[in-house]
Amino acid sequence: xxxxxxxxxxxxxxxxxxxxxxxxxxxxxxxxxxxxxxxxxxxxxxxxxxxxxxxxxxxxxxxxxxxxxxxxxxxxxxxxxxxxxxxxxxxxxxxxxxxxxxxxxxxxxxxxxxxxxxxxxxxxxxxxxxxxxxxxxxxxxxxxxxxxxxxxxxxxxxxxxxxxxxxxxxxxxxxxxxxxxxxxxxxxxxxxxxxxxxxxxxxxxxxxxxxxxxxxxxxxxxxxxxxxxxxxxxxxxxxxxxxxxxxxxxxxxxxxxxxxxxxxxxxxxxxxxxxxxxxxxxxxxxxxxxxxxxxxxxxxxxxxxxxxxxxxxxxxxxxxxxxxxxxxxxxxxxxxxxxxxxxxxxxxxxxxxxxxxxxxxxxxxxxxxxx
Amino acid sequence: xxxxxxxxxxxxxxxxxxxxxxxxxxxxxxxxxxxxxxxxxxxxxxxxxxxxxxxxxxxxxxxxxxxxxxxxxxxxxxxxxxxxxxxxxxxxxxxxxxxxxxxxxxxxxxxxxxxxxxxxxxxxxxxxxxxxxxxxxxxxxxxxxxxxxxxxxxxxxxxxxxxxxxxxxxxxxxxxxxxxxxxxxxxxxxxxxxxxxxxxxxxxxxxxxxxxxxxxxxxxxxxxxxxxxxxxxxxxxxxxxxxxxxxxxxxxxxxxxxxxxxxxxxxxxxxxxxxxxxxxxxxxxxxxxxxxxxxxxxxxxxxxxxxxxxxxxxxxxxxxxxxxxxxxxxxxxxxxxxxxxxxxxxxxxxxxxxxx
Numbered sequence: 001x002x003x004x005x006x007x008x009x010x011x012x013x014x015x016x017x018x019x020x021x022x023x024x025x026x027x028x029x030x031x032x033x034x035x036x037x038x039x040x041x042x043x044x045x046x047x048x049x050x051x052x053x054x055x056x057x058x059x060x061x062x063x064x065x066x067x068x069x070x071x072x073x074x075x076x077x078x079x080x081x082x083x084x085x086x087x088x089x090x091x092x093x094x095x096x097x098x099x100x101x102x103x104x105x106x107x108x109x110x111x112x113x114x115x116x117x118x119x120x121x122x123x124x125x126x127x128x129x130x131x132x133x134x135x136x137x138x139x140x141x142x143x144x145x146x147x148x149x150x151x152x153x154x155x156x157x158x159x160x161x162x163x164x165x166x167x168x169x170x171x172x173x174x175x176x177x178x179x180x181x182x183x184x185x186x187x188x189x190x191x192x193x194x195x196x197x198x199x200x201x202x203x204x205x206x207x208x209x210x211x212x213x214x215x216x217x218x219x220x221x222x223x224x225x226x227x228x229x230x231x232x233x234x235x236x237x238x239x240x241x242x243x244x245x246x247x248x249x250x251x252x253x254x255x256x257x258x259x260x261x262x263x264x265x266x267x268x269x270x271x272x273x274x275x276x277x278x279x280x281x282x283x284x285x286x287x288x289x290x291x292x293x294x295x296x297x298x299x300x301x302x303x304x305x306x307x308x309x310x311x312x313x314x315x316x317x318x319x320x321x322x323x324x325x326x327x328x329x330x331x332x333x334x335x336x337x338x339x340x341x342x343x344x345x346x347x348x349x350x351x352x353x354x355x356x357x358x359x360x361x362x363x364x365x366x367x368x369x370x371x
Numbered sequence: 372x373x374x375x376x377x378x379x380x381x382x383x384x385x386x387x388x389x390x391x392x393x394x395x396x397x398x399x400x401x402x403x404x405x406x407x408x409x410x411x412x413x414x415x416x417x418x419x420x421x422x423x424x425x426x427x428x429x430x431x432x433x434x435x436x437x438x439x440x441x442x443x444x445x446x447x448x449x450x451x452x453x454x455x456x457x458x459x460x461x462x463x464x465x466x467x468x469x470x471x472x473x474x475x476x477x478x479x480x481x482x483x484x485x486x487x488x489x490x491x492x493x494x495x496x497x498x499x500x501x502x503x504x505x506x507x508x509x510x511x512x513x514x515x516x517x518x519x520x521x522x523x524x525x526x527x528x529x530x531x532x533x534x535x536x537x538x539x540x541x542x543x544x545x546x547x548x549x550x551x552x553x554x555x556x557x558x559x560x561x562x563x564x565x566x567x568x569x570x571x572x573x574x575x576x577x578x579x580x581x582x583x584x585x586x587x588x589x590x591x592x593x594x595x596x597x598x599x600x601x602x603x604x605x606x607x608x609x610x611x612x613x614x615x616x617x618x619x620x621x622x623x624x625x626x627x628x629x630x631x632x633x634x635x636x637x638x639x640x641x642x643x644x645x646x647x648x649x650x651x652x653x654x655x656x657x658x659x660x661x662x663x664x665x666x667x668x669x670x671x672x673x674x675x676x677x678x679x680x681x682x683x684x685x686x687x688x689x690x691x692x693x694x695x696x697x698x699x700x701x702x703x704x705x706x707x708x709x710x711x712x713x714x715x716x717x718x719x720x721x722x723x724x725x726x727x
Contacts (some may be wrong), residue, residue, distance in 0.1 A: 188715065300552075301548075
């Protein structure tokens with residue numbers, strides 16, 4: 001196995017803005033393996049820098065989240081506790097209570113950001129998100145049926161959401177499939193099915209007793225309150241399988257962005273790739289929804305924000321995932337602290353943080369004439 | 372890949388250059404419009420006659436003429452069903468038109484009339500009016516929602532239009548999404564922190580034509596009228612815009628003017644509809660897709676037909692909602708989604724798709 005780093009002007013066909021020669025020279029190609037079957041990943045300077053910056057920000061916010069709260073700790077104390085040399089009381093607070101919540105937020109954000117990027121690429125629509133395939137409305141319906149009709153607990157709710165979402169996604173895919181799924185048809189079928197499910201959701205919410213409806217509303221918004229290792233660990237295990245698959249498929253996905261015919265000409269099995277990445281993205285969304293509920297807006301905003309930060313076109317799955325993780329971590333920090341002691345569901349804050357930041361980003365970038 | 376139905380199908384008879392693709396479609400479009408109009412009339416009559424109290428058609432006509440003054444039937448028709456039917460018609464027209472305009476403006480099939488932030492603005496104003504200001508009267512809430520919708524639509528448009536290229540489709544869509552998300556957060560927080568607001572809000576959010584005073588109809592009518600007139604004048608320019616910015620400009624379309632006027636029409640129409648009846652999302656989103664599957668992408672047909680088909684769907688949904696769970700009612704938005712979605716899915720599966 002030989003790995004080499006070759007710099008040189010790498011051709012990237014889907015760049016809409018003319019690039020300067022200097023910008024092109026900053027890119028490079030990372031190769032592993034020999035011959036045509038080897039693996040090569042195009043690495044771009046600015047993308048790498050942005051990802052590094054996102055990672056640094058993630059670590060900073062995570063440290064802050066671990067240190068603050070009703071029982072404030074200093075950051076060195078937190079670090080000492082994390083490596084196993086802290087006080088027992090500190091250890092209970094940091095490792096037992098705060099760390100699983102931070103890890104869950106990170107992973108949920110990562111999953112949603114990557115899933116959103118996949119959906120936006122497959123549908124070739126900047127408004128694309130797992131909502132498009134009806135997963136979210138189906139999950140809400142499943143959860144509402146369990147919460148309001150059957151009266152189940154939190155495990156049953158998660159299970160109901162999972163089956164509702166998965167059933168809906170499968171149904172949308174089957175209804176939209178006509179010898180391969182085309183993005184446009186997928187969107188329209190998704191709209192139709194989502195509308196039916198949303199009608200059912202509204203019906204359930206208006207017919208329920210007020211207190212029950214309010215509890216259900218908290219679940220719909222998505223919350224990380226009281227999440228522990230029992231949520232974080234399965235989520236982490238699932239993502240450990242799904243993320244590599246998504247990253248591998250992401251390379252063909254970038255070529256899908258050129259259009260079906262061009263991608264076929266480049267040797268991509270268009271229909272199989274699409275089915276594979278959609279399945280992976282839906283599975284990621286499902287894991288996130290089981291852990292925290294259907295948190296709005298992360299899947300939609302993270303890829304758009306990441307794209308504007310990196311200036312790259314195409315997949316950018318890593319950047320989108322990291323942006324999603326940061327967005328959720330910051331939102332959860334705000335949800336816990338801004339209205340303390342009232343603990344808002346994190347789903348309230350993702351809209352505020354993400355929406356305002358996206359508006360700011362759009363405004364400043366458009367002023368500079370980019371976009 | 373089908374890109375547009377206006378491409379002649381291979382088996383079609385040789386079409387004359389520049390004319391509509393097939394003779395069949397050219398004949399069909401006026402027929403479709405007439406049929407839709409007839410359906411709308413039927414739906415309106417049904418809406419006057421059917422409900423938890425069945426009123427014979429003869430009595431309906433008599434009541435409309437001002438006769439049968441003392442009877443209970445006449446009272447129900449004049450005081451309850453006439454305002455409800457009138458409101459259903461204008462709200463339907465507004466939703467259908469604003470949906471078609473929004474999809475044409477952003478060239479995005481996912482664009483619903485609320486994308487400019489109209490619905491989220493109305494919702495935010497609604498919870499503020501109930502939770503913070505303590506307003507309760509229905510008319511006050513209607514005006515609060517209208518005000519919120521208008522303010523937010525202006526903010527979204529300005530945000531989308533800042534920068535060099537003007538309000539391009541993607542920028543508008545993203546600006547609308549960003550602002551809506553922030554407002555959604557505000558609305559959710561208000562609703563979570565106050566049970567009374569949540570109770571009011573959950574019923575408002577469903578969207579319903581029931582229980583409105585005729586005053587709501589009269590006070591919102593100017594918005595509907597101006598919005599409709601404005602919308603119908605934009606068909607030609609939107610057709611040119613559909614070819615892309617450069618081709619549109621080359622064809623003589625005035626990009627900025629078309630965008631501003633279209634956005635204004637959407638705000639007036641969707642704002643008034645949401646203020647009067649709550650956010651009835653599906654009608655505005657789906658009707659233009661249904662219509663486009665029948666007529667092709669020409670806005671000169673899509674807009675008028677949406678204008679007729681949407682109120683038909685809304686009124687039929689409303690009538691059905693009064694009948695299915697008698698003596699209770701099912702909200703119109705729920706019924707329209709249940710009615711319209713299977714039709715949409717079936718059309719999408721069968722037809723060659725007319726894309727935007």
